[in-house]
Structure formats: structure tokens, C-alpha cells
Amino acid sequence: MTFRTRFAPSPTGPLHLGHAYSACLAHDMAREAGGRFHLRIDDLDRARSRPEWEARIKDDLAWLGLSWERDVWRQSDRLTRYRQALRQLWDAGLLYPCTLTRAEIRAVANAPQEGAEGPDGLIYPGTHRPEMPPKGEMPTTALRLDTARAEAAAGPLSYVETGTNPGTNPDIIQIQNLFQSAGDVALARKDMGASYHLSVVCDDADQQITHVIRGEDLAPATGIHVLLQNLLGLPTPTYHHHRLIRDDTGKRLAKRDDARAIATYRAEGLTPRDIKTML
Numbered sequence: 001m002t003f004r005t006r007f008a009p010s011p012t013g014p015l016h017l018g019h020a021y022s023a024c025l026a027h028d029m030a031r032e033a034g035g036r037f038h039l040r041i042d043d044l045d046r047a048r049s050r051p052e053w054e055a056r057i058k059d060d061l062a063w064l065g066l067s068w069e070r071d072v073w074r075q076s077d078r079l080t081r082y083r084q085a086l087r088q089l090w091d092a093g094l095l096y097p098c099t100l101t102r103a104e105i106r107a108v109a110n111a112p113q114e115g116a117e118g119p120d121g122l123i124y125p126g127t128h129r130p131e132m133p134p135k136g137e138m139p140t141t142a143l144r145l146d147t148a149r150a151e152a153a154a155g156p157l158s159y160v161e162t163g164t165n166p167g168t169n170p171d172i173i174q175i176q177n178l179f180q181s182a183g184d185v186a187l188a189r190k191d192m193g194a195s196y197h198l199s200v201v202c203d204d205a206d207q208q209i210t211h212v213i214r215g216e217d218l219a220p221a222t223g224i225h226v227l228l229q230n231l232l233g234l235p236t237p238t239y240h241h242h243r244l245i246r247d248d249t250g251k252r253l254a255k256r257d258d259a260r261a262i263a264t265y266r267a268e269g270l271t272p273r274d275i276k277t278m279l
């Protein structure tokens with residue numbers, strides 16, 4: 001099977017060092033395996049996505065020496081596909097509408113202390129979940145997964161976590177107690193149609209991605225992704241969650257951290273080689 005991976009930036013800010021690391025790693029792993037490297041634009045967040053950011057991200061990636069498959073997918077073109085996946089879960093009785101605001105969820109969620117956040121932000125324990133799965137037409141409101149019911153429907157779940165070196169033995173990660181660690185995650189939002197968790201799973205499967213290479217901050221979300229793949233009858237790719245690039249104080253780089261934007265380094269006269277040495 002051809003090795004296929006992707007880099008999936010959200011066009012909501014500049015490409016910074018952390019993204020560059022992820023993109024270069026995925027690109028180089030694909031080249032080494034004689035495989036394909038895709039660029040995918042995660043622009044579901046219509047309020048914050050900007051075509052200018054997409055253009056600048058592409059320009060920085062090309063400047064870094066990366067090349068990608070000509071066919072660049074955009075999530076905003078795939079809303080019908082996400083709706084179809086949602087309907088599949090709705091028909092299986094695994095979704096329910098939820099119109100709680102963030103503040104209302106905060107009030108019912110676990111105490112907002114360290115560790116109380118799941119891959120979806122605050123862990124929503126399903127306080128307003130209907131007793132029986134709703135039937136009939138799927139509403140266009142926000143929809144949440146009945147995670148405990150979904151886990152029971154899916155059976156045992158696991159995925160393969162590999163290193164960067166194909167010679168080393170991969171780890172098999174068993175997934176358990178997703179409801180405790182993630183709660184009832186949002187799969188459709190009123191403003192976006194679909195959530196990141198749902199869209200990424202559909203995109204990776206439809207694009208025949210064999211290896212997902214991304215930051216270790218997304219490792220906790222992988223359980224939800226594997227659960228959704230299982231429920232939707234989609235294949236589970238191999239994952240490699242890489243270390244995160246941090247600033248001098250050990251803090252993760254944020255999107256707004258313009259000092260680490262590749263554009264800033266370019267303006268200061270650094271070369272792609274300088275950036276790669278830094279990484």
C-alpha cells in the first residue's frame with residue numbers, strides 16, 4: 001500500500017515553527033517511503049479562516065522546500081460528506097442534539113482544574129442527554145456523541161503508534177474509558193456543521209491516508225477518532241504523534257506567537273536551512 005500522509009493546517013494564522021516541524025516531518029517521511037504528501041486545508045471554522053492565511057501558509061511551505069500533491073482538499077467543500085457521516089451515526093442512535101452554551105457546559109462539567117479538559121475542551125458528562133436516542137429527521141443544531149453508548153456499540157478499540165524510524169517496533173495503543181476521558185464530544189456545531197473530530201476522520205479515510213503524523217497534543221483525541229472510524233466502518237491509519245516545539249520557557253507555541261512565525265524568520269533573513277537546523 002502506498003504510504004500517504006498529510007499536513008492539515010487551519011488557515012487562521014501564520015505558519016509557525018511547530019507547524020513547520022510537523023509539515024517537514026510528514027513530508028520527509030513520505031519521501032523516504034516513496035509515498036505521497038498531501039496538503040489539506042482545515043477551514044471548517046469559517047469565522048476565523050482567511051484565504052490570505054492559506055496563501056501565506058502555502059508560500060512558507062514552498063519556501064521551506066516542501067512540495068505536495070496537486071489536489072488540495074478544503075474542508076469547506078466537504079460539508080455534504082460530513083452530514084452523511086453524521087446521519088449514519090444519528091440513524092444508529094448514537095447522537096443527540098445539544099444546545100447548551102459554553103458557560104452552561106462549564107457549570108455542569110467537571111471542576112475546571114488541570115486535567116479536567118478532554119480532547120474537546122471541557123468534559124461534558126452528558127447531563128442533558130435524553131434517556132432514549134432521539135428518532136426521526138436529524139436536526140441541524142449542534143449534535144453530541146453518546147460516547148458511552150458508542151463505545152459499547154464499537155467493541156475493543158486500538159491503534160498503532162509508530163516512531164519516525166520504520167525499523168523500530170510500533171506500539172499498540174488500547175483505547176478504554178473514552179467517556180471518562182472525553183465525555184460526550186461535539187460532532188456537529190451549529191456554526192460549522194461538523195466538528196474537527198468528525199471531519200478529520202472522514203477526510204483521512206476518503207483521502208486514503210495511511211499515516212497520520214501530527215503533534216502529541218492531539219494524541220488524546222485519537223481515541224475518539226478511532227471510535228468514529230470503527231462506527232463509520234472506516235479504516236484506522238497508523239499514527240505518529242511527534243514532540244511539540246516549545247519556546248525558551250517550555251511553553252507550547254501558540255498560533256498568535258508571531259515571533260515564531262516562519263514569515264518573521266524570513267523577514268529577518270534566515271534561510272530554510274537555518275529553520276531546519278533550529279528544528
Ligand code: GLU
Binds near residue numbers: 008010
Ligand atoms: N487542523 C488541525 C490542526 O491544525 C489538524 C490536526 C490533525 O492533523 O489531525 O491542529
